[in-house]
Each structure stands twice: as C-alpha cells, then as structure tokens.
Amino acid sequence: MTTKLTTKQRLQINRQKMSEQAPLIRNANFEEVNLGLPEKVALLEAERCLQCKDPKCVSGCPVMVNIPRFIEFLSQGQLSDAARSLLNDNALPSITGRVCPQETQCEVECIRGHKGLPVAIGYLERFVGDWARGHSAAQALQVAPPSGKKVAIVGSGPGGLTAAGELAKFGHDVTIYEALHKPGGVLVYGIPEFRLPKKIVQAEVARLEQVGVKIVCNTVIGRTYTLQELREQFDAVFIANGAGLPQFMNVPGENLKGVYSANEYLTRVNLMSAYQFPRADTPVLKGKRIATVGGGNVAMDSARTAKRMGAETSMIVYRRTHKELPARAEEVHHAEEEGIQFEFLVAPVAVVGNEKKWVTGLKCVRMQLGEPDASGRARPIPIPGSEFVIPCDIVVVAIGTRANPLLTSTCPDLKLNKWGNIIVDDKGQTSLTGVFAGGDIVRGAATVILAMGDGKSAAKAMDEFLRGGARRP
16 A cells, blocks of 8 residues: 655646557557556556545546545555446446546546646546456446346447446346347447457446346347337336437438448448458448548547558548537547548538449538537538539548437337437436436437436436336336
8 A cells, every 4th residue: 555645746746648559550450549557657647636525527427436536546556446436336437438538527627637637537447447357356246135126228338238237236137138239339339449449348248247137139129029018028118229320411422332321331340340351241341532521439430440441541521620520639639640631621512423323522512610500619601612522432421320210119109309319307217107218319429428327327216216116007
C-alpha cells in the first residue's frame, strides 16, 4: 500500500498518456489502436484524483459509477477492491473504458481539470476492467437468492447486457433474445475490432452467463416470437433492440452497386469477419477510392475500416466544418493520423455510376454555414452553381439510424412517438404493464453508455415492479 499524497502533490502530477500503435502501421491491420496503461502508470494517474467531497464526475456518468472510490482503491494498489467497486456499478467496464465519450461526461466535470487536464477516468476504467478479466474472483457478480421471477430481454447490446447483469444480481431469472447469431449487438456488429476487440465483449457476456443469464441467439422478436408471447411467458420484459434501421440520403443513384449503408458495411467486416475473406465466408467490396458520408463515430469507423481494407484513398464527406464534427475528438484525431482525408462543407446530391450500374463518383455541392439550427450547430446552406464530382468506387452512407419497426409493428398497443421510438415513463415502463424499454429504441441513435444507463435504471424499476407483486395482466 502506498502513502496518500497531499492535494498539492497530486496537482503536480501530469496526466499520463496511453501508448498506441503507430498510425502507418495500425491503418493496415485490425489490432487494437490503444494499448492500455501499464500498472505503474495507472497507479500514478489514479494519484491525480483529488477525492472531492462533492464529486461532479459521478453525476456526469450515465451509470453513476462511484468514480472516486474505485480510483482511490487503485491509487493505493488495492486492485481487487477497485475491481469490485467498479464492477458493482458498471457491468461492462472494459467496454466503456474503450468506447465511452468520457471527455464530454465524467471527465468534463472533473474538478482536477480546472487546473490542468482532468483525471483520465476512461483509461483507469479500462485498466481496472481489463485487470478484473484476468482475475475471476474479483469480477464475480454477487447475486441475491432466486426471486422466482422470470424476465425476458430483447437485444444483447449494451442496454440489454447491463439490464441483464443488474436483474441477475437482484436474483431474477433472465433470458436475453438476440436476433443475430452472436451476442453483443452494436458492440460486435458496429464497433470495429481496432477500437473494441471482440474477445472483450465475449468475456463480458461469459461473465453474465456464469451467473445464470441465458442468451438465445437467432431469435427475432416480432417474427420468431411476438412481444405478447414473451409477456405471457415472463413476468416482465425489457426491450433494448436498438435503432438499427439505416437512413439514406435519398439522392439519385443511391441504389447503384457499390453503395453501402454503414450498418451493412461494418456488420460485414466486424460481425462476419469480411476482412479475413476468403478464410471467412462473408465478402465485402474493396475499392481504391472510398467516400464515407457523415461526421459521427460510425463515419469514422467506416472510413478507418475502409483504409484497413486496402483503400488507397478513404475520405470523409461532411457538410459542416471540422469544428462541428459530432464524432469523439479521439476518433477524429486517430482518423487524421491514419491518413483519412476530410472533405468539409460538402453535401452529396447524387451518386454517379457507369453503364453497368457501378459507382464511379459522388456528385456534391459546396456548402456555407448559416445561422444555428435545432441542433445548435450552424446550418449548412448550399452554394448555387458549386456542384462537382468526387471520383470514387464505393460510397458508405453513415448519416444515422432510426428505429426498426419489426417489433413495434406487431404490437399496436405499444405507444410510439412520431419517429417510431417507444415512449416510456420516468421509470422506463412502456404503455404496456410490465414491459420496459431503453437505449436507442427509446432515445434514437445515441451512445453505448447512455443505453447502459437506461438498462441500469430500468432494471431497478423492474425489480421494484416484480417485488411489488404485480403480475402479467
């Protein structure tokens, strides 16, 4: 155990950096970019935490992790205690430590950041989560005695997995239904291996299975079973099937060969391992010049994936400027380092093809920024007569997703908003008694950590519902 430092001593420690693969090496492989912190460096970074009496970082975390507690354990070298503390609050720390936008949530609230840089909470979360995966005793979930109640969860993405872990801890019998052939949802089909290795998702899933959570894959709720059938078999249901229906640009030529939605492109490469074709069964088109339309994390993932698939030129086409990019700063920085080109203030108006219906280019118009729109960002306005064509042979459309109506269309009593998202009350309960929902199917496309926050809060409400004696109608 180390000696506790004074506040003055803590303030003198600079924020530690995480080592990475070199850009021109990593842009040709699918191995993880960030390499993690060595234990000695992690303990030093933990010493930077001021252990505030009113820790704003906790309220900045959607799953309300007791951040100062696990960091204080870590700073003292008490890794088992740090792991137990973190895992008690967060079902998926190795995942959130990699993909959560800490810079706009817990870290932006860090008091330490008022005098220098904030504590690298995400780095420490990743370190402790990874340490726990190698020490089974520290990561074992403590579960209550069986409650006798059965819960079904629709979707094994971050919201569903988090809810499953919480409900299992409460002693409930949990079954997850997943439409795809592997559990993990967006964690396995949407986020590339170089950002989130699949073995980490598999390990988190295995930890839930060890405490009795059952996962049934290849099961589409709305087709294999209806929501009503689930409600008849289970005491409560949590819907966390995400918002995986891709949006397109609705421009001429969008049906040409060589146009992918980001969902399909990333699913082929990530879930179906197309980057290993022909050793893997699923192929994906490869091109010399690939244009990805959009500016979010999914667009960065697509463009960086295209580069790794051998594209000589992989570019981002975005209708605003660098300042307005909604992607994480780290993802943009990594993309720039890896040679991704950015075409700013440009909006597609058509996809151009040849006589064989293959993509040959993306016709665009240049934009200028006007007054802020509903999002608070400057509104892009087309400049008349500025049309031009970007030569390319593949176009990836990464402009967002919306709710898939496959489940909701089979349950007319389930109240939806105008976008097709499920309406819930302040406890996450839908218009149907005992049916709760959270994540993207409620919010629209959002982040992993927000879906996890919904899963955690809904699980608590479901436990109250189940223990209150309310049964299925």
